[in-house]
Amino acid sequence: MAKILMKGNEAIAEAAIRAGGKHYFCYPITPQTEVAEYLARRMPEVDGVFLQGESEIAVGNMVFGAAATGKRVFTSSSSPGISLMQESLSYIAGAQLPVVILNVMRGGPGLGGILPAQSDYFQAVKGGGHGDYRIICLAPSTIQEAVDLTIEAFYIADKYRNPVMIIADGMIGQMMEPVEFPDEINEPELPPKTWAATGAKGREPNIIKSLYLDPLRLEDNSIVLYKKYEEVKKNEVRFENYKVNKKNKVLIVSYGTMARICQTVIDELEAEDISVGLFRPISLFPYPEAALKEEADRANIKTVLTVEMSMGQMVEDVERVVKGAKPVKFFGRTGGIVPTPDEVKEQIKYLLRSESAKG
Amino acid sequence: MEEQSKTIFDRPESLRDVVTHYCPGCTHGIIHRLVAEALDELGLRERTCGVAPVGCSVLCYNYYNCDFLEAPHGRAPALATGFKRLRPDMIVFTYQGDGDLASIGMAEIIHAANRGEKFTTIFVNNAIYGMTGGQMAPTTLEGQITSTCPNGRNLEDVGHPIRVSELLATLATPSYIERVSVHSPMHIIKAKRAIKKAFELQAENKCFTMIEVLSTCPTNWGITPGDSLDWVEKNLLAYYPLGVKKRPDQGDK
Amino acid sequence: MSQYEVTWAGFGGQGVMVAGQLLAYTGIAEGKQIVWIPSYGPEMRGGTAYCTVVVSDRRIGSPIIRFPQAAVVFNRPSFDKFTPTIKPGGLLVVNSSLIDVTTERDDLTEILVPANQMAMEAGSPKVVNIAMLGAFIGACEIVSLDNVKKTLEDKLGKKKDLLGINMKILQAGYDLAKNTIAGRATSES
Ligand SMILES: Cc1ncc(C[n+]2csc(CCOP(=O)(O)OP(=O)(O)O)c2C)c(N)n1
Ligand code: SF4
8 A cells, every 4th residue: 555644643543443443432632632533533434433431430340341342442641641541540450351541641630731741651661440351552762663563553453452552752642753554454353252241142141340359369360460461571562673783872661752852863873883772661561671771781881871761761661670770860751851863872872971981 | 170181991900910811802801801990999809810711711720810720621720729718818719711610510500509619710711722723612692603513513423512601500509600791881881780790799608609701702703803702792692692591599508 | 956945924814825835745756855844833822934945865853944955935923033033045935915024134035926916917815825835946946836836736626716826826826936036036046
């Protein structure tokens, strides 16, 4: 198929349809309302379901109910709205239902602003709602990657019967890039959804729930989830290296929009004979722990620099993984300010100066 | 005797001397002024606390000259409840759009009204989501085109537009609910009277009061400011009848 | 060329976003890497709209462009805001119908386009942006004029009248830029 120019929000919406996510619930919020507006036009054409709910609390729970049918469901929002969905996410994860959620992050906390940010990392990766559950979390850095990951997300959600979040930011939502949609989507076979509530004809009733008053049963449920997440950690790790090599002195760790800015930084520093590599986690949960550890441990790496559009959230995972083997530094801007390549370059040069001063 | 020149029109003390961010022809500004005049005339400004919604009027605290809280989307009545319960001596009002109040905040407003919380709600109904760029609201009229109902609101799919004033008037506790409009000078005068009355009742310690004000959104209706006023007259008034929906003697616990 | 960045700026309704998109579509057709970045957020209420288009031979990194090679400005506020951001040696395309000043910078190529007059003469006030697009292409040739024409055909194919006007004004803008540059070359030599 030919490449077409699309806004990130619309491309992700189209990708959801292509992946069979034809059941969509929403509540407007900037900077992702175009997803809803696009699907309001598209869903009738593909015989899907489009419904604007009265709030994100309702929408999260509409998605909960819809997923119980075993069909592929999709919702999207931005930070404050995703906060309101945390209740349903905890229940959905507890009841082991597949759903795909898009978070086009904006600056917080509170009403914050509407410009791009990456300050929902903790919420997405470390829980957000209550209980022992995890959300599989994928962070694209281009619109094509957003399309590809969205398509995959539906499969991953079904495979593990767990919510999958595409975590983007206002920049990816709003900008346009050429994208290509696959002509057809070939997914490995999955077992039939015998757990879905389809009517108890010729079988025992299916109860979709998260209540276990007997603590042993509740613990069992958490162990089931835990084992599932161990599988996820084994199978679903995704990352990309950019110009990672033996000459690198600094290893940048960065994801999403911020990572592509770091690519420019690396290209420009290369011209100045300063060698820096980029490790870009694509799956934020599962975090690419082993791969990052391996790169950070290389003898040539003097410093690991985490760059985020936040006050420092993913850096805690980087520290956890690097385990003190190398100094882990942080640079970030937040509130909707996206660091420029120049700012990051300055930071790296400063790090290298202080490094050589220590000598 | 020589007539001294006297001021017959000025900015109310309850408003600040600043330029608002509202679009040309938007009537949020008129409604702000009416509330401010009422506070001035009743001498309430210095003991008033407003609660701002999330919507185009989120920045109204930059325009009012009194204390203000900024609530999460739809939750202004809950903040107002908490505040007023601790400071019954103060005057509290929420200023909310139709998406804020009638969609995401429907639970909060119904329960606050039903408990008879002693604050005043100014409910601005422009039949659309303004701030996010023109999506369907619970108040959007049948057939009205918005970006999330591109073929017009379909009643079979999303139900009828909600008449919030009538809905809340079914509750026993609220003391005063009236729907007004600001699309003509005559209507503005009546709206002012209603808003002032609501604050008077609050000052007398009466239960929940709400004034619903029909308002314009030329930007997202996609028509001129002038046509917007006509659109209110022709379409909004036909579905949202003006008038008192609940009188003080009918209410109160 | 390895990477070229251009900011399009004007009032909402002047077609700046669309002009940027037409450039982007043409770039894609030529097999280039493209990013189109809109302004969004608080500044939109002020009435100015702008977008930046990056055209590149290689994978595009940062979508944050503070200092583009070119700016195409449709009104005075945009002129004031974006002229200082252009990289030295860059290009400034000015809608001289609405902007009655010229830049004091001597390190830029400045092309003055009476785009509103041209559009009125061409028979549609809506093609101001196409005059500007033509002039931009004429001044930098970052994509070929023929391919922009193909993009227009693609987008407007069914609306024959409109397409005719668009083609005419695109060419007029292009010629104007070419003549301006040629005129300068002769006067300098
Ligand atoms: C939890 C949450 N969801 C969604 C939004 C996005 N949002 C901001 S304003 C608004 C609706 C505004 O419409 P309305 O209340 O009718 O007021 P108007 O702008 O028309 O005055 C929405 C949905 C938000 N800020 N927070
Ligand atoms: S978008 Fe509508 S409600 Fe908001 S300020 Fe503009 S006209 Fe008023």
